[in-house]
Amino acid sequence: MQVKxxxxxxxxxxxxxxxxxxxxxxxxxxxxxxxxxxxxxRIPCSCRLxxxxxxxxxxxxxxxxxxxxxxxxxxxxxxxxxYARRRMTLLFSMLDYLGIxxxxxxVEWVSAAExxxxxxxxxxxxxxxxxxxxxKRLEDLRCKSE
Amino acid sequence: MQKIGVFVCWCGSNxxxxxxxQAVSDALAKEPGxxxxxxxxxxxxxxxxxxxxxxxxEFGLTGVVxxxxxxxxxxxxxxxxxxxxxxxxxxVEIANIREQCSWIHKDKETGTEKAIILGRAxxxxxxxxxxxxxxQSPVVKRALVIGGGIAGIQTALDIADAGFPVDIVExxxxxxxxxxxxxxxxxxxxxxxCILTPKMVDAAQNENINILSYSEVEAVKGFxxxxxxxxxxxxxxxxxxxxxxxxxCTEKCPQxxxxxxxxLGLDNRRAIYIPxxxxxxxxxxxxxxxxxxxxxxxxxxxxxxxxxGAIDYQQKDxxxxxxxxxxxxxxxxxxxxxxxxxxxAYSQSPDVVTSLEFERLMNAAGPTGGTLLRPSDGTHPHTxxxxxxxxxxxxxxxxxxxxxxxxxxxxxxxxxxxxxEKYPDTDVYVFYIDVRTPGKNFxxxxxxxxxxxxxxxxxxxxxxxxxxxxxxxxxxxxxxxxQQLHIDADMVVLAAAIEPDKSARPLATMLTASMxxxxxxxxxxxxxxxxxxxxxxxxxxxxxxxxxDIPETVxxxxxxxxxxxxxxxxxxxxxxxxxxxxxxxxxxxxxxCEKVCPYGAITYxxxxxxxxxRTTLRRRVAQVNPAVCQGCxxxxxxxxxxxxxxxxxxxxxxxxxxxxxxK
Numbered sequence: 114m115q116v117k118x119x120x121x122x123x124x125x126x127x128x129x130x131x132x133x134x135x136x137x138x139x140x141x142x143x144x145x146x147x148x149x150x151x152x153x154x155r156i157p158c159s160c161r162l163x164x165x166x167x168x169x170x171x172x173x174x175x176x177x178x179x180x181x182x183x184x185x186x187x188x189x190x191x192x193x194x195x196y197a198r199r200r201m202t203l204l205f206s207m208l209d210y211l212g213i214x215x216x217x218x219x220v221e222w223v224s225a226a227e228x229x230x231x232x233x234x235x236x237x238x239x240x241x242x243x244x245x246x247x248x249k250r251l252e253d254l255r256c257k258s259e
Numbered sequence: 260m261q262k263i264g265v266f267v268c269w270c271g272s273n274x275x276x277x278x279x280x281q282a283v284s285d286a287l288a289k290e291p292g293x294x295x296x297x298x299x300x301x302x303x304x305x306x307x308x309x310x311x312x313x314x315x316x317e318f319g320l321t322g323v324v325x326x327x328x329x330x331x332x333x334x335x336x337x338x339x340x341x342x343x344x345x346x347x348x349x350x351v352e353i354a355n356i357r358e359q360c361s362w363i364h365k366d367k368e369t370g371t372e373k374a375i376i377l378g379r380a381x382x383x384x385x386x387x388x389x390x391x392x393x394x395q396s397p398v399v400k401r402a403l404v405i406g407g408g409i410a411g412i413q414t415a416l417d418i419a420d421a422g423f424p425v426d427i428v429e430x431x432x433x434x435x436x437x438x439x440x441x442x443x444x445x446x447x448x449x450x451x452x453c454i455l456t457p458k459m460v461d462a463a464q465n466e467n468i469n470i471l472s473y474s475e476v477e478a479v480k481g482f483x484x485x486x487x488x489x490x491x492x493x494x495x496x497x498x499x500x501x502x503x504x505x506x507x508c509t510e511k512c513p514q515x516x517x518x519x520x521x522x523l524g525l526d527n528r529r530a531i532y533i534p535x536x537x538x539x540x541x542x543x544x545x546x547x548x549x550x551x552x553x554x555x556x557x558x559x560x561x562x563x564x565x566x567x568g569a570i571d572y573q574q575k576d577x578x579x580x581x582x583x584x585x586x587x588x589x590x591x592x593x594x595x596x597x598x599x600x601x602x603x604a605y606s607q608s609p610d611v612v613t614s615l616e617f618e619r620l621m622n623a624a625g626p627t628g629g630t631l632l633r634p635s636d637g638t639h640p641h642t643x644x645x646x647x648x649x650x651x652x653x654x655x656x657x658x659x660x661x662x663x664x665x666x667x668x669x670x671x672x673x674x675x676x677x678x679x680e681k682y683p684d685t686d687v688y689v690f691y692i693d694v695r696t697p698g699k700n701f702x703x704x705x706x707x708x709x710x711x712x713x714x715x716x717x718x719x720x721x722x723x724x725x726x727x728x729x730x731x732x733x734x735x736x737x738x739x740x741x742q743q744l745h746i747d748a749d750m751v752v753l754a755a756a757i758e759p760d761k762s763a764r765p766l767a768t769m770l771t772a773s774m775x776x777x778x779x780x781x782x783x784x785x786x787x788x789x790x791x792x793x794x795x796x797x798x799x800x801x802x803x804x805x806x807x808d809i810p811e812t813v814x815x816x817x818x819x820x821x822x823x824x825x826x827x828x829x830x831x832x833x834x835x836x837x838x839x840x841x842x843x844x845x846x847x848x849x850x851x852c853e854k855v856c857p858y859g860a861i862t863y864x865x866x867x868x869x870x871x872x873r874t875t876l877r878r879r880v881a882q883v884n885p886a887v888c889q890g891c892x893x894x895x896x897x898x899x900x901x902x903x904x905x906x907x908x909x910x911x912x913x914x915x916x917x918x919x920x921x922k
Contacts, residue, residue, distance in 0.1 A: 123921055138329045141358030149369040152376060152920040153359050155330070157837070157908055160855075161892030169914055173921035190891035191773055191793055191857045200896065232363070 122176035122242040124151045126235070127166070129159045131189035132224045133181030139228030147235035151179075159183070159220075160193035164204040167218065171208075171251035177217045177242035181231070184222040194222070212250045216241045261322040261350075261386050264295040264314050265378065268302035268327035270357055277361040277370040283326060287378045292386055294318050303333050311337070312344035322350045322385040326378050328357040347390035349836060349907060354381035376920060383915035391836035391906055396886040398484040398832055399584040402823050403428065405476055405766060406589035408436020409455060409809060410801025410816045412462050414587050417820030419467035423827045426469045426581065427462065428476055428490055430762065433538035435459055436591055440521065440615060442622040444809055445673040446704035452537065452624070459539040472540055475762070477578065479586070479769040482860075482887040483796025484832045486583045494574040496545035496553065497531075501569035504541030508561035508570070509533055517549045519626075522619045525634060526626035531561045535624065543569075585823045586770060588780055588792070589800040589816070590763045594755035595650045599658050603646065603753055608726040609634040611751045614667070617674055621681075631682065633750055636729070640749030643678060644733050645671050645689040646721045650756035652692065660756045662777060665806035667754035668695045672708040674752060679712040688715045688746060690735055698808070717744070724751050757806055771859045772797050780804050790819040794858065795887075798822050837907030838888035839895060841881040843868075845902035848879030852894035852903050860887035861894060 128134040134155050140147070156162060159182025167178045180201060182194040201220045209215050219238055223231045267284045269275035280298040288296035295318050299307050302325060314320060323346065325337050330353040338348035356374040364370040402418050404411045407429030415425040427434060441451040462468050471490060478489040512529035519528040521535055530549040533541060545553065545561070552558040552572055562570040594615050597605040605611045610633050612620065623629035633640050647667055653659030668691070675687045694716065696702040708714045719736040726732075733746040759778045767774045772792040773781040780799045783791040790799055800819040801812040826832075841852070843866060853861040863879050870876040881903070883894075892905045904910055 125917060125920055134329075135331060138331060138355075138358040141329075141360075141362040144362055146363055146365065149360075149364050149366075149373040152373070152380070153355070154380070154913060154916050154920070156892070156913065157905070158891040158893070160896060161905060161908060161913075163896045163910060163913075165910070166913055166917055170917045170921055173918055175917075175921045190889060190893070193857075193891045193893055196855060196893050196896070 120243060120246060121150050122239065122247070123174060124177045124179065124235075124239060124242060125170045125175045126151050126153045127156055127159070127162050127178070127180045128153050128223075129182045129189075129194075130155055130157050132183035132187065133231065135225035136181070136223040136227045136231040139225065140232040141228075143228045145228060145232035147232045148239045150239055151235045158188065158190050158193035159197035160190070162197060162200075164200060167204060168251070171213065171248060172253045173256050174248070174252050176245070176248045177219075177238060179219045179221060179234070179238050181221050181223045181234070184224055187224065213248070214245050216245055217248060261292045261388075262294045262318060262320050263292045263322040263324060263382055263385055264311070264318060264320040265293055265297070265324045265326065265382065266302050266307075266311055267296070267298035267356075267378070268307070268325065269298060269300045270328060270361075271300065274327070274357050274361040277364055277367050278356055278374045279367060279371040282371050283356070283374045283378060286375045287324075287326075287382065290379060290382045292322070293382060295320065302327050303336055308336075308340040311340050315341060315344040315346050320346065322352075322388060324352050324354060324378065324381045324385055326354040326356045326374060326381070329353075329355045329359070347392075349391035350385065350388050352381040352385045352388065354378045379922070380916040380919040383919040384912045387909065387912045387915055389906070393836045394834040394885050395831040396484050396834060398827060398829050399486070399582045400424070400827050401426070401581070401583050402585045402587065402827060403486070403488055403581070403583040404587045404589055404800070406436070406591055406801070406803070407431070407434030407470065407472065408589060408591045408801060409438045409458070410591065410803075410812045411436070411587070411589035412458050413813050413816035414589060414800045414820045414823070415468050416458065416462055416465065417817050418823050418827075419465045421820075421824045422467065423824065424467045424469065426471055426583070428474050429470065429472045430475050431534065432473045432495065432542070432544040433534045433540070434462065434470060434472060435539065437615075438809065439535060439537075440523075440618055442618045442625075443673060443677060445669045446698075446700045448673070448677075456537040459537065463539045470540060473544060476766060476769065482884060484584050484826070484886070486586055486796065487580060488583055488586070489578055489580050492577040492579060494547075494576050495542070496547070496550070496570065496572055496574045497543045498569045498571050498574075499540060499542050501567045502542040503567050503569075504533060504543070505566075506533055506543070507564050507566070508543055511560050511564045513558065513560055514549050514551055517546060522626045523613075523616045525616060525619055545570075585796050585798065585826050587798045587800050587819050587823060588763070588766060588770065588772065588803050590760045590766060590803040592757040592802040592806070593760055595660065595758050597649070597753060597755060600649055600753070602723050603649065603721065603751060604724040604726055604731065605753065608731060610640075610726075610731060610749065611724060611753065613753050613755045614670055614674065615755070617752045621674070621677060631678065639682070641684065642686045642746065642748045643688070643750045643752065644721065644731070644746055644748040645675060645687070645752045645754065647671055647689065647691045647754045648720075648756075649753040660758060660777060662806070663695065664756045665695070666757070666808050669698070669701055669704070669808065671752075671754050672696075672705045672714075675714040676708040676712045679714060686715070688717060688748075690717050690719055690721050692718070692720065757802065759803055763803055770794060770797050771857075790815055790822055795889075796826065832886065834886050835890055836885075837890045837905065838885045839883045839890065839892065839903055839905050840885075841883055842902045842904070843880045845900050846880040847900050847902075848881065849899065851897045851899060852881055855893040855897045857891070857893070858887050858889055860884045860889075
């Protein structure tokens with residue numbers, strides 16, 4: 114039981130360069146705290162997120178993956194986030210089928226002005242994933258031994 | 260294996276207060292490939308940059324990781340630093356340990372731990388970085404302006420003044436656009452033709468401007484700096500180079516019953532016509548839908564009277580192809596059709612007119628010679644009712660437009676004022692939802708109409724107009740007085756909403772420029788890039804981007820021109836090197852990538868590959884045009900065979916980051 118209390122999930126956050134990465138920067142500039150478990154990977158657009166990357170993250174032991182992009186209609190590349198939304202809808206339902214809890218994955222639209230939303234989203238997401246506990250379903254233990 | 264240098268920045272105490280920078284640089288020194296690791300107080304300072312350059316030379320570094328503030332802040336700085344030391348600028352990666360680490364965590368242990376992981380991810384990525392060279396593409400130093408209204412003319416004049424050749428493509432036989440049809444302009448009441456026609460002549464005489472009137476854009480290929488445009492020069496059956504514009508043919512033509520579109524069908528013109536006296540180019544055009552000679556082969560009067568021998572019944576449409584560096588869309592607007600607004604009896608009575616028709620009725624060069632007469636019986640009207648917002652600000656879309664057409668309040672005030680000034684015996688009523696007059700001297704103008712000219716402004720909408728015994732019975736509500744009004748009017752003038760020209764949508768498709776739901780062109784950024792389209796090299800001028808009055812249009816035209824000039828002065832364009840590229844050996848030519856590309860950057864070619872036993876296999880493969888690709892990466896995910904990858908954010912690089920973070 115002690116182990117459970119100390120559990121700190123590994124969270125990978127993919128942020129689009131134009132809105133959400135800037136939103137994450139803004140929450141830093143405003144000194145809004147969110148847990149250190151969240152590590153951000155910068156991608157040019159939410160549509161750059163290959164579902165493979167999410168599977169890879171779960172395989173390597175991530176406990177939750179979140180994608181942040183520009184609000185629908187505000188994509189720097191006009192339509193990228195619409196593609197991302199569709200792809201993630203499909204991927205998440207597949208992950209659900211595989212037994213990855215629906216709460217471990219999330220898509221959130223965060224604009225460059227929404228530093229507070231970014232921090233709040235991350236706090237909420239970390240809390241949710243912490244409650245779910247460790248991700249065992251897709252983790253490939255062979256990767257750990259390397 | 261790369262030789263990587265790691266540079267951890269303190270950012271004064273911004274990073275160093277919550278991250279143990281020494282521990283970070285020590286930990287990262289043990290990472291594979293790292294040959295040098297250090298920390299420094301201000302890495303972005305001159306001393307810090309000098310140190311990076313010195314270490315690049317000293318250790319022969321092939322990759323640099325700077326653990327510092329956000330890449331949005333200093334990525335460019337450090338890239339330039341490394342470039343000066345001879346390292347490819349794209350071999351630099353930034354680990355964001357300020358905005359995304361030290362500033363959001365208070366505990367030094369957690370902060371340090373996270374900074375190390377972020378550093379590792381950046382090192383893992385830089386291991387897979389490849390030197391990228393920003394490609395260059397040449398710029399064709401000529402601009403195309405599509406639309407020859409005041410927006411297009413002003414844009415062309417400004418570009419031409421900077422010394423660049425410009426072509427104006429105008430679908431009508433003359434340039435000038437809607438402004439030629441307007442009588443007076445608000446709020447100064449100066450004559451539209453007096454200020455516009457000199458500009459038209461300037462455009463015609465400017466040696467950098469080439470006017471292609473009676474022409475349409477047929478196809479657009481290429482990309483910023485290198486557009487190739489096919490233009491259809493419609494047959495006008497008159498040799499433009501020979502016609503002197505004497506107008507003799509337009510007087511002698513026996514076909515007199517052609518609705519004159521310049522006067523919106525309020526009078527007739529001949530089958531061979533010059534739209535109006537100050538047309539540019541002043542060349543006659545034969546309307547093939549009405550010309551007896553073209554339809555039956557019998558007539559030829561114009562040919563007989565033409566002393567210049569300019570008539571050519573055999574003329575055919577001509578397709579020309581030209582290269583341009585930049586394209587400006589200036590397709591303008593039209594008043595919406597009144598078909599759906601039958602409650603105002605527009606189709607039932609000729610005395611119900613739109614505001615643009617009213618302009619023609621008031622214009623000295625119009626069908627009535629500037630005397631306001633009822634179109635039905637030619638009598639002088641005594642009671643006039645103006646209805647605003649006809650089709651503007653309609654909810655639920657089907658009947659009208661959801662937006663405010665912006666110019667109607669002002670031109671209605673102008674019409675009301677001019678009517679009262681010319682004919683003090685008239686009663687003028689204006690029905691409005693709101694009077695919107697935000698503009699220099701606009702509200703003063705409206706108040707003058709009410710206070711000095713005694714125009715009756717009534718808040719409320721007209722419900723019904725019924726023609727009865729030569730009068731128009733207007734039923735309306737007076738919202739402020741709380742009563743129903745019945746007015747026997749002689750004329751009703753409808754302020755029709757304006758909509759983008761019908762040619763805008765097919766043009767947007769050709770240009771791969773985006774449009775909003777109302778078919779107005781979308782700007783690259785609503786606030787900061789208002790005259791650029793999201794498609795590089797395509798600019799917006801005038802009402803094709805949204806409803807505008809003349810001064811706004813001219814201002815935007817100048818802004819668009821300055822953007823075009825800024826593009827054309829460059830000999831070469833530097834492209835973003837972080838673009839998609841396709842591995843031809845893996846590509847199966849399925850077109851999935853092409854369909855998701857918002858820029859049309861992907862094309863297909865048939866390419867020969869060496870097959871077994873000295874055979875040649877021809878396969879269809881995708882090719883990315885690096886000058887058009889903006890690097891969003893949509894195609895990389897759509898590609899089912901994994902052939903498409905994005906430079907600078909490759910699959911392998913992102914996976915390496917994922918691995919480093921999850922370790």
